[in-house]
Amino acid sequence: xxHTIKRDLMPMIKNSxxxxxxSGNVPAxxxxxxxxxxxxxxxxxxxxxxxxxxxxxxxxxAQRFNVSQGTVRKAIDEMAAENLLVRRQGKGTFxxxxxxxxxxxxxxRLAADNGEPVLAQSQPLGCTHIVADARVANAIDLxxxxxxxxxxxxxxxxxxxxxxxxxxxxxxxxxxxTLEQMQTWKHSLYRLFESQxxxxxxxxxxxxxxxxxxxxxxxxxGVAVGTPLLSVERVAYTYGDKAVEWxxxxxxxARHHYxxxxx
Amino acid sequence: xxHTIKRDLMPMIKNSxxxxxxSGNVPAxxxxxxxxxxxxxxxxxxxxxxxxxxxxxxxxxAQRFNVSQGTVRKAIDEMAAENLLVRRQGKGTFxxxxxxxxxxxxxxRLAADNGEPVLAQSQPLGCTHIVADARVANAIDLxxxxxxxxxxxxxxxxxxxxxxxxxxxxxxxxxxxTLEQMQTWKHSLYRLFESQxxxxxxxxxxxxxxxxxxxxxxxxxGVAVGTPLLSVERVAYTYGDKAVEWxxxxxxxARHHYxxxxx
DNA sequence: AAGTGGTCTAGACCACCGT
DNA sequence: CGGTGGTCTAGACCACTTG
Numbered sequence: 001x002x003h004t005i006k007r008d009l010m011p012m013i014k015n016s017x018x019x020x021x022x023s024g025n026v027p028a029x030x031x032x033x034x035x036x037x038x039x040x041x042x043x044x045x046x047x048x049x050x051x052x053x054x055x056x057x058x059x060x061x062a063q064r065f066n067v068s069q070g071t072v073r074k075a076i077d078e079m080a081a082e083n084l085l086v087r088r089q090g091k092g093t094f095x096x097x098x099x100x101x102x103x104x105x106x107x108x109r110l111a112a113d114n115g116e117p118v119l120a121q122s123q124p125l126g127c128t129h130i131v132a133d134a135r136v137a138n139a140i141d142l143x144x145x146x147x148x149x150x151x152x153x154x155x156x157x158x159x160x161x162x163x164x165x166x167x168x169x170x171x172x173x174x175x176x177x178t179l180e181q182m183q184t185w186k187h188s189l190y191r192l193f194e195s196q197x198x199x200x201x202x203x204x205x206x207x208x209x210x211x212x213x214x215x216x217x218x219x220x221x222g223v224a225v226g227t228p229l230l231s232v233e234r235v236a237y238t239y240g241d242k243a244v245e246w247x248x249x250x251x252x253x254a255r256h257h258y259x260x261x262x263x
Numbered sequence: 264x265x266h267t268i269k270r271d272l273m274p275m276i277k278n279s280x281x282x283x284x285x286s287g288n289v290p291a292x293x294x295x296x297x298x299x300x301x302x303x304x305x306x307x308x309x310x311x312x313x314x315x316x317x318x319x320x321x322x323x324x325a326q327r328f329n330v331s332q333g334t335v336r337k338a339i340d341e342m343a344a345e346n347l348l349v350r351r352q353g354k355g356t357f358x359x360x361x362x363x364x365x366x367x368x369x370x371x372r373l374a375a376d377n378g379e380p381v382l383a384q385s386q387p388l389g390c391t392h393i394v395a396d397a398r399v400a401n402a403i404d405l406x407x408x409x410x411x412x413x414x415x416x417x418x419x420x421x422x423x424x425x426x427x428x429x430x431x432x433x434x435x436x437x438x439x440x441t442l443e444q445m446q447t448w449k450h451s452l453y454r455l456f457e458s459q460x461x462x463x464x465x466x467x468x469x470x471x472x473x474x475x476x477x478x479x480x481x482x483x484x485g486v487a488v489g490t491p492l493l494s495v496e497r498v499a500y501t502y503g504d505k506a507v508e509w510x511x512x513x514x515x516x517a518r519h520h521y522x523x524x525x526x
Numbered sequence: 527a528a529g530t531g532g533t534c535t536a537g538a539c540c541a542c543c544g545t
Numbered sequence: 546c547g548g549t550g551g552t553c554t555a556g557a558c559c560a561c562t563t564g
Binding site for chain 3: 292320321336339353354356
């Protein structure tokens, strides 16, 4: 037969793990540290610790889960590599937050051609509560007709408009979002979502293509109709790989470019 | 004073590491496993093991470097995370190769809109040995006027042209590259570079923008002049962060898109 | 069975941060 | 100083591959 972890973690949770026997031909063996990682992610998802907060020390977690510190360490290592946690030597381990300077506009891969650091300013244009059409429903895994919030906004770099965004958000999580709220907010949208709605974006997937500017977009970005624009479609995920946002950004790449590092 | 590692690695190499005292206000402390990682990368760079080959076992390396297996393991962990090495349980640890199916067109982020897997075919159009102009020289860190190889080629997906590439290579490394050689080659260019020139691309940085098609490109890609194309400029690096290639690809995104995962 | 990487432990000590 | 993460060790045992 198969590979099961027989170790007890915490008495109260030991039954929640490793329940699946090696069914079919999928081994489904999960080492202790990965089970612990899963537990920690569940606790993040449940809001046990909020963004920016310190989680318990490795020693404490080791005791709590009844494993060695090295095992906890390996779980945290993986989570730090996925940007879920941030380790700070001498201080502790913290939940990654978009409030952290290092995470300002963490998912915005635009850079100025002249190399100067970009300072983005968000200019909200609209916020309407509607229902999901097929395309949006499919992107963020909702039934068609489910409530969604549609946001339009302009991103300006040094006062010049560079990105026009259409954003759709899962309605349940953002039912109270208003245009005024965004207009008085001075930081990134993800920082707003995190601090006001408790929704922290941790991962995203983008699809890029080149498209001609249509009249409305051309107007907002101050370019001629037909100007090639970079279309960036993004699905963003919170803890537990839940898709909660779909957006399409149209980037004017006259003086900026999209940067990507290939490992 | 400061932090120096006092451990002897190998007798023959112990003098090569940790020579810098904590000058200025830079601690410059390097843990053992990172010193070992540097040594291993140097050996990869020197061709000690070629792409696809198995490197010595962790136990052997531990003995060779006079450290514990766990320390070697941590060095290899980092290298595996950077795609320099691939671990295979029960078999060994191997140098990452573009011959591996998982690495075919490893840096090509194009996907078909309909979700079907893409099968790329390279169509070489030209190969000339010239000297570097300022732009190319700057990109791959050569003096202006240094020899470079200029390659033009078309990438076809299912017979349809999708990418037009202009590629510049460091001349010293590819002095014997010919058009015929590429025309008879059935696989990716990076696989050719690796197996015929011993140059393995391990990392790249891309800058993307949207541009209108000019006449020549439009002709090659079968689109109208002015059609928005995705311009992808790439600098590719071998071991030791040496830039050896600069290219600009023009992607027709009518039926394909560029995929990017944001961690 | 022998050899490889993968997991887990227990403990020592170091580097860094705050008080 | 005590608490945190960071490094390193030595050894046991597990999982996977090959002969």
